[in-house]
Amino acid sequence: MSWEKNVRRVVPYTPGEQPRGERIIKLNTNENPYPPSAAVLPSLIDIGKGEFRRYPDPKAEDLVEAIAETYGLTKKQVFVGVGSDDVLAMLFLTFFNGGKPVLFPDVTYSFYEVWCDLFRIPYTAKPLDENFHIRTEDYLSPNGGIVLANPNAPTGSLLPLSEIERIVSANADSVVIVDEAYIDFGGESALPLIDKYENLVVVQTFSKSRSMAGLRVGYAMGSERLIRFLQDAKYSFNSYTLSTPIIRAAAAAMRDTEHFQQNCQKIVRTRGRAERRFRELGFCFEESAANFLFVTHPLLPARQIFEYLRGRGIYVRWFDRDRIRNYLRVTIGTDEEMQEFFEVLEGYVYKVRSYGAGEETSC
Amino acid sequence: MSWEKNVRRVVPYTPGEQPRGERIIKLNTNENPYPPSAAVLPSLIDIGKGEFRRYPDPKAEDLVEAIAETYGLTKKQVFVGVGSDDVLAMLFLTFFNGGKPVLFPDVTYSFYEVWCDLFRIPYTAKPLDENFHIRTEDYLSPNGGIVLANPNAPTGSLLPLSEIERIVSANADSVVIVDEAYIDFGGESALPLIDKYENLVVVQTFSKSRSMAGLRVGYAMGSERLIRFLQDAKYSFNSYTLSTPIIRAAAAAMRDTEHFQQNCQKIVRTRGRAERRFRELGFCFEESAANFLFVTHPLLPARQIFEYLRGRGIYVRWFDRDRIRNYLRVTIGTDEEMQEFFEVLEGYVYKVRSYGAGEETSC
Numbered sequence: 001m002s003w004e005k006n007v008r009r010v011v012p013y014t015p016g017e018q019p020r021g022e023r024i025i026k027l028n029t030n031e032n033p034y035p036p037s038a039a040v041l042p043s044l045i046d047i048g049k050g051e052f053r054r055y056p057d058p059k060a061e062d063l064v065e066a067i068a069e070t071y072g073l074t075k076k077q078v079f080v081g082v083g084s085d086d087v088l089a090m091l092f093l094t095f096f097n098g099g100k101p102v103l104f105p106d107v108t109y110s111f112y113e114v115w116c117d118l119f120r121i122p123y124t125a126k127p128l129d130e131n132f133h134i135r136t137e138d139y140l141s142p143n144g145g146i147v148l149a150n151p152n153a154p155t156g157s158l159l160p161l162s163e164i165e166r167i168v169s170a171n172a173d174s175v176v177i178v179d180e181a182y183i184d185f186g187g188e189s190a191l192p193l194i195d196k197y198e199n200l201v202v203v204q205t206f207s208k209s210r211s212m213a214g215l216r217v218g219y220a221m222g223s224e225r226l227i228r229f230l231q232d233a234k235y236s237f238n239s240y241t242l243s244t245p246i247i248r249a250a251a252a253a254m255r256d257t258e259h260f261q262q263n264c265q266k267i268v269r270t271r272g273r274a275e276r277r278f279r280e281l282g283f284c285f286e287e288s289a290a291n292f293l294f295v296t297h298p299l300l301p302a303r304q305i306f307e308y309l310r311g312r313g314i315y316v317r318w319f320d321r322d323r324i325r326n327y328l329r330v331t332i333g334t335d336e337e338m339q340e341f342f343e344v345l346e347g348y349v350y351k352v353r354s355y356g357a358g359e360e361t362s363c
Numbered sequence: 364m365s366w367e368k369n370v371r372r373v374v375p376y377t378p379g380e381q382p383r384g385e386r387i388i389k390l391n392t393n394e395n396p397y398p399p400s401a402a403v404l405p406s407l408i409d410i411g412k413g414e415f416r417r418y419p420d421p422k423a424e425d426l427v428e429a430i431a432e433t434y435g436l437t438k439k440q441v442f443v444g445v446g447s448d449d450v451l452a453m454l455f456l457t458f459f460n461g462g463k464p465v466l467f468p469d470v471t472y473s474f475y476e477v478w479c480d481l482f483r484i485p486y487t488a489k490p491l492d493e494n495f496h497i498r499t500e501d502y503l504s505p506n507g508g509i510v511l512a513n514p515n516a517p518t519g520s521l522l523p524l525s526e527i528e529r530i531v532s533a534n535a536d537s538v539v540i541v542d543e544a545y546i547d548f549g550g551e552s553a554l555p556l557i558d559k560y561e562n563l564v565v566v567q568t569f570s571k572s573r574s575m576a577g578l579r580v581g582y583a584m585g586s587e588r589l590i591r592f593l594q595d596a597k598y599s600f601n602s603y604t605l606s607t608p609i610i611r612a613a614a615a616a617m618r619d620t621e622h623f624q625q626n627c628q629k630i631v632r633t634r635g636r637a638e639r640r641f642r643e644l645g646f647c648f649e650e651s652a653a654n655f656l657f658v659t660h661p662l663l664p665a666r667q668i669f670e671y672l673r674g675r676g677i678y679v680r681w682f683d684r685d686r687i688r689n690y691l692r693v694t695i696g697t698d699e700e701m702q703e704f705f706e707v708l709e710g711y712v713y714k715v716r717s718y719g720a721g722e723e724t725s726c
Contacts, residue, residue: 003538003562006461006507007592010599032416040415044407044608052403053395053574082445085601093481098369111600118456118600120483144369175366199366211416214607229370236373237474237481238448244577245407246606 019315025341027331028315029213030153030182030292034263034334036211037256043249056244058235063247066254067219071191076224079231080250082241084181084205084218088147089115091201091220094233095175096121098144105134107323109149109179121145128152131286132294134159139167147177151187154319154329156288161188168197175226178202182290184209184264185271191221198223201230208291209264210253217242217250267291271332277342281349284363292331294324298363300352302326308348314341382678388704390694391678392576393516393545393655397626397697399574400619406612419607421598426610429617430582434554439587442594443613445604447544447568447581451510452478454564454583457596458538459484461507468497470686472512472542484508491515494649495657497522502530510540514550517682517692519651524551531560538589541565545653547572547627548634554584561586564593571654572627573616580605580613630654634695640705644712647726655694657687661726663715665689671711677704 019026060080068075081087092115096102099122104112106125116123126138132155139146146167151158168176168190178190180202191202201222207213220230234241242250253260271288278285278295285295296302306318306328317329332338382389427441444450455478459465462485467475469488479486489501495518502509509530514521531539531553541553543565554565564585570576583593597604605613616623637656641648646658659665669681669691680692695701 003458003534003536004588004592005536006458006538008457008460008596010596026417029418031418034416035413036415041408045404047577050398052399052577053397054389055392055394055570055576056579082604083601085603089601094371095366095369097371114599171366173366173368175369207418213418213603214410214415216419216603216606226366229367233371233373236477238446238452240448240576240579241445243579243606243609245608245612249608 023313025314025333025337027292027333027337027341028317028329030208030290030329030331031213032208032211032263032267032291033332033337034211034266036215037253037259039252039256040212040215040249043252044245046248047244051244054244055240056242056247058239060242060247063217063242063251063254066251067221070254070257071221073221074224077194077221077227079220079222079227079234080242081218081220081234083207083216084179084203085111086216086241087203087218087220088112088177088179089118090230090234091175091177091203092116092121092145092147093119094230095177095201095226096145098174100142100144102145102147103139103143104147105149105152107132107152107155107321109153109181112147128155131157133157133286134163136163136166140170143171143174145174145177146171147179149179149181150190151182151185151289153182153290154292154317154324154327155286155294156182156290156292157286158187158289161190161193164190165193165197168193168200172197172199175199175201181205181208182292184260185291186268186289194222198225201226206250206253210260211263212250212253215246215249217246267332270335270338273335274330274332274338274342277338281342281346292329294327294329296327297349300349302328305345305348309341309344312344314344386676388677388696388700390655390696390700390704391680391692393571393653393692393694394576395571395574395626395630395654396695396700397574397629399578400616400622402615402619403575403578403612406615407608409611410607414607417607418603419605419610421602423605423610426580426605426614426617429614430584433617433620434584436584437587440557440584440590442583442585442590442597443605444581444583444597446570446579447542447566448474449579449604450566450581450583451475451540451542452481453593453597454538454540454566455479455484455508455510456482457593458540458564458589459508461537463505463507465508465510466502466506467510468512468515470495470515470518470684472516472544475510491518494520496520496649497526499526499529503533506534506537508537508540509534510542512542512544513553514545514548514652516545516653517655517680517687517690518649518657519545519653519655520649521550521652524553524556527553528556528560531556531563535560535562538562538564544568544571545655547623548654549631549652557585561588564589569613569616573623574626575613575616578609578612580609630695633698633701636698637693637695637701637705640701644705644709655692657690657692659690660712663712665691668708668711672704672707675707677707 569580
């Protein structure tokens with residue numbers, strides 16, 4: 001007998017490696033390779049006397065207002081949290097309390113499963129099709145809620161807005177969460193649907209398209225009614241989560257639309273070039289609407305490529321998981337980083353081919 | 364039938380009012396009246412190129428190291444989170460998984476009850492004695508865990524270290540959390556006991572004695588074994604909670620021991636003066652080891668005093684709760700703030716007495 005018998009048993013999450021060093025190319029955690037808005041740095045310290053010592057504004061009004069203005073919403077349609085992980089966990093906790101299973105794809109963001117276990121929510125993982133696309137019909141049967149990453153991760157595939165609408169409209173008894181962490185890199189957001197469907201909530205983040213993973217800010221947008229339930233739950237557990245400097249910095253970043261758009265455009269252009277290079281080297285992949293590509297090679301095992309690259313200071317993501325064990329998720333870096341990445345990758349592909357493993361095949 | 368049937372029902376927490384304005388004296392949320400270390404502001408922006416766009420260090424090593432050095436611990440004995448609320452919630456989730464009820468006082472920090480409800484943990488609130496002191500013997504029977512605020516809030520009373528040790532040593536089968544949010548204002552910390560008792564965990568915060576409520580940082584200290592369980596649980600749910608600038612700023616503040624000590628001494632001195640003034644005005648109170656006093660008046664209803672003060676721009680805390688409905692919790696402000704507070708309070712006391720309600724009574 002000891003205190004240890006009551007300890008919660010968990011499977012610790014393995015985040016993408018965070019190597020620190022000079023000669024490293026880090027394409028493994030979908031961070032943005034460019035800095036955030038120039039307004040961020042001064043905003044962090046543009047704080048009135050006495051503001052540090054006081055509790056933050058629990059409503060984070062400044063930030064909520066900046067988001068509402070940017071997307072043409074009312075402030076009551078916006079909820080903010082400590083990264084989209086915090087926002088998503090709070091959504092699960094608030095809305096997934098039915099007895100029926102919550103639905104999400106078998107290959108998707110791994111935390112959906114974790115939060116279900118954490119909050120004791122039953123769930124069913126619906127297999128993606130053989131091309132890793134969502135099958136809309138899987139989400140039309142009775143359920144306790146739905147969560148879809150769109151574009152999906154780690155696949156990058158986009159479900160068209162018409163299919164999202166089919167799912168949302170067929171599920172008036174469930175809350176449907178559309179997790180749009182990567183939507184700004186080429187997808188069409190479900191946001192316009194929130195005025196039509198009270199059960200839809202759209203989640204976005206500052207970590208990808210706004211280059212602020214280090215600042216931990218995410219947000220949800222939905223009907224005033226839905227957001228109100230979410231606020232009530234959040235305030236009842238922890239009133240003060242976003243710090244004063246971060247609220248200010250994120251508000252300033254949100255208002256810098258021009259920087260945001262240029263940032264996204266650069267990454268989309270680089271992604272286009274990367275697709276051509278991968279194709280030339282014989283890799284196969286579906287179209288990506290995200291800031292990463294999910295690639296496989298018909299002849300070269302993903303794990304070996306992963307380890308070869310890592311040995312040369314280039315980090316991409318390899319998941320030791322069923323169905324995707326032969327895939328690599330490669331974040332889009334700067335043009336210079338991608339150039340160096342492809343030089344090293346090309347060297348590997350040619351070397352292996354020269355040893356005779358290089359029979360031509362196609363995707 | 365609708366999505367609303369599965370919404371979590373909660374009683375939203377009512378945080379202390381956060382009025383913003385020029386002519387306000389805010390003694391209602393136990394904030395520190397003085398600014399934090401001068402090292403905080405530059406640290407917020409002393410960030411290498413590219414740090415914003417990258418995920419923060421999930422281990423917050425810089426901050427963990429500063430805390431470990433300050434308290435003479437190993438880094439493996441320290442856990443950090445987004446304010447002590449986040450740390451406490453994670454402790455409840457990790458360690459309170461037995462079938463027996465968790466124990467805490469009936470009059471204490473109101474979130475203990477909230478987290479138990481949130482995580483479906485059974486609990487029993489043990490009544491404080493008639494002077495609002497903890498009865499050690501209440502915590503010696505079988506239980507699923509214990510959480511004690513020491514000094515307690517909102518009473519300010521300190522349980523001597525010898526009594527804490529009695530409780531910890533009698534409960535080898537439970538984790539005992541000692542929540543020391545206010546310990547730096549005159550209490551003796553249970554920290555030296557963590558090397559002796561593996562089931563003890565001590566929680567502290569940057570929000571009070573370090574003047575950083577707006578930055579949201581708290582921490583737990585315990586045996587390496589206990590902290591390891593806590594880390595595993597935390598990483599499995601949400602790897603990145605503390606942002607990069609806040610990690611840096613908190614580490615810098617923790618290293619500024621001189622500022623910290625002077626800050627605490629000023630408040631303790633002002634508390635001594637405030638005790639004398641309250642006594643002169645006929646208020647009753649137990650000794651406080653915190654940055655607030657919990658006072659009652661034998662003739663004047665607390666709620667009326669509260670409203671009178673608020674009408675004059677002075678905010679103190681009144682709880683509409685059994686046993687403490689006739690008490691006010693008054694945060695210790697600067698000497699100037701307390702001077703103004705007592706002038707207004709004195710005016711009220713004399714006015715009411717002159718109307719004949721002023722029969723002398725003693726505490």
